[in-house]
Amino acid sequence: MNRVGRRSALRIFLTRPEVGSLVGALVVIVFFSVMAPTIRNPDSMSTVLYQSSTLGMMAVGVALLMIGGEFDLSAGVAVITSALTASMIAYQLNVNVWVGVGIALALSLGIGAFNGWMLVRTGLPSFLVTLGTFLMLQGINLAITRLVTGNVATNDISNMAGFSSAKALFSSTLDVGGVGMSVSILWWLALVMAGTWILLRTSAGNWILAVGGNAASARAAGVPVKATKIGLFMGVGLCAWIAGMHQLFEYDTVQSGGGVGLELEYIVAAVVGGCLLTGGYGSIIGAAIGALIFGVVSQGVVYAGWNPDWFKFFLGAMLLLATLVNMAVRSQVDRK
Amino acid sequence: MKCAIVRAPGRLVALVLGTVLLLSACSSTGGARSAETAGRSFPRLRIAMITHQAPGDTFWDIVRHGAEAAAANDNVDLIYSNDQYVSGQAVLIQNAIDQRVDGIAVTLPVPDALGGEVRAAERAGIPVVAFNAGFDAWKRLGIPMYIGQDETLAGRAAGERLSREGARHVLCVIQAQGQVQLDARCKGLQEGLTSGRSERLYVNGADMPSVRATITAKLQEDPSIDYVLALGAPIAMTAIVAVKAAHSKAKIVTFDTNGQVVRAIEDGSIEWAIDQQPYLQGYEVIDALWLLITNGNVLGAGRTILTGPSFVDARNVRAVAKYAARGTR
């Protein structure tokens, strides 16, 4: 009397949240392989992966948070805040760069904890709470940098103690079969694996799914809802630190006005990857595929030699298409 | 009233604080300080500088440093404000008029849109001096002086030099869409470039990794590009990384200098930088306004007072290096 579980393997595969984004990724990769043959070179693939990795790192944290039912609009500028902190602390206090790196980590986690705490304290939608944090961080980034350095960018720290070892960790370039691959791609993959593990294989992941799906039910079942949400925001903070450190050690100086607008790209990557805007469902691997789609499209437009004025339009259209494909696949499969 | 609840020491503190605040408020206005200039004392002037700086644009940092230096020397209270959108800039000019400043230094990215505000300032008796943008319009708006040069001029100068160097295909990298000064530079480049063609590449200046990836991709896609022209120092530095990643032989030239760019010119990663001497622009416009207000002097005899363009390249970089390191070149 065992009617359980012997559905066809194909059916099982098709119900996974990543499927739509996978289809979308294949579509754009094939499309640009035809329209922009240059993209097929290993060097070009390295460029595409680099673009995807810097976006994808943040998309992991943002996707986990979205599955947990919340948004973080401050994620874009938080990356810059982290980088600015490490740079200015090291330069102004004249200490080893690693001290700045460590303080930046503490600050990034602190900002995440603040976002989470404000959310549980006020009960306001996370959209509003993090909009406030976004504006504050944007102002702080500009104002403190000007206060400390007198400029809109930090000083060059490339000749300070600890810089080369930190650079090796956060932004070196590895030789993979003659092609240069940025180590950010490895960080991205590591975050994706960690995020997937947490979501699918730990009790914390079960809590995240429950809290995003129905926070009241989760609470009634004994899940620590507040702690889970704060933890998720701190996860975004951790990703912001990694992304910020990469940016600092790759480009030596940090532009204080950076990061604005990127928070929406992270959300788009997560949604394209199958995360429901309302929470409770999604996939970290899907978000990684979403970031890949973004990289392919944004660089593909350049490789195809299209008029750059059309770039934003094409990007939006591609992303809309990928999302529609995602939803179509899901509804097909959900029909019994 | 809750006065009764405040205990005596609290009230004393409040009184002391209040007195301190009152005294400090008194001392900041009303011409208390005076400058020692040629044995005569001059009143402290309030001058508003209103530019079209977009957030994070390093060029304007240097303009501001120059303006602050002049303000310190001339005993001027400098009020700096900026808005990248011309409608916002117009409002800022109106604010300055409402605050009854002694003089206004303004950029004219879209001269006709700001013409109304400029005339309103003149009617209110506030002298206006223009700088940096509005090269061909300042005179007809009735402005007595214009300092600096146009971005279009600078672009043309870049194009002409590149032509002398035999450039075939120049990539003009624009880091923010919709900004007049950046567009003007690329347009000028196109006008001045006679030895080949130029092409624009839009990148997202708010996302440095994306800037690098996009430039790399473009160089990989089109190996005929032999020059990359950046429109700002940070973009030039990223272009160095991108060119290396693309294994390209393209040379890098840029607008505007900073400490890093100067070092890059010294070691050859950047060929040259076109220097509009933003520090000089900022300094001169404040100083010229001061002379106009205190002594009715007009500099320039009705013609543009040029501050550039000048080129910083391997030949003269050493002279500039120490100024660039401290953020004023």
Added chain:
Amino acid sequence: MIGKPVIELRNISKWYGNVRALDDVSITVRDGEVTCFLGDNGAGKSTLIKITSGLHPHDSGSLRIDGKDVHLSSPRQALDLGIATVYQDLALVALMPVWRNFFLGSELLRGVRPLRRLDVQRMRRVAHEELGKIGIDLPNIDAAVGKLSGGEMQVVAIARAIYFGARVLILDEPTAALGIKQSGIVLKYIAAAREKGLAVIFISHNPHHAYLVGDHFVVLHLGRSALDVDRSQITLEQLIGHMAGGAEIEALAHELGHVTG
């Protein structure tokens, strides 16, 4: 032990702002018995279970569990004391698969400290077995729980509560949205839980369902306890009459008879 008091509410009151939801209510719930809380909407039934399940604290009076005074501050605390509540919205997350819901908040883990992970295989197997025991044979234990029928969802929630060693089962209007056959499944399950020695608190505004399984009946009216009797002391007709609207229904019948007559 049958008949031993497990939850004792003594003079419990609760305010929500200015509204008094419960006024000096005293009730005893015993092991091995089904205690029915009845009453019209707004009578205070929901408030009573929110207090016993740890969602909201009581404002005055005492709550005793196994003879000890407690002040519950979280659902986790109540769960740890063996009080399992099945709410009207079931505390199930519709998007999650059945097995994840079954073990929500009490996940089975395996492995050593740094890499403690979910024992997915065991959880799927146990969930499938437990549901099989109550006659639910799901073709796919990974299906989202939102795809089950109303009755099936109720029973999943009850099965979960019993599996995790609940001693007290609080059911909030479990048959309210169900048809006859589905209600039958739930009522049979309530009886089975009683046989196992659990104390069951069954909230309803359907006296017929309550009388089918109840051993003790408490009727609430506007936050107060209006009736508190054993099964042996009351008939179904009397019970119906006592519930809010007994007298009002008669008057209404008179009126309507007048109009149509």
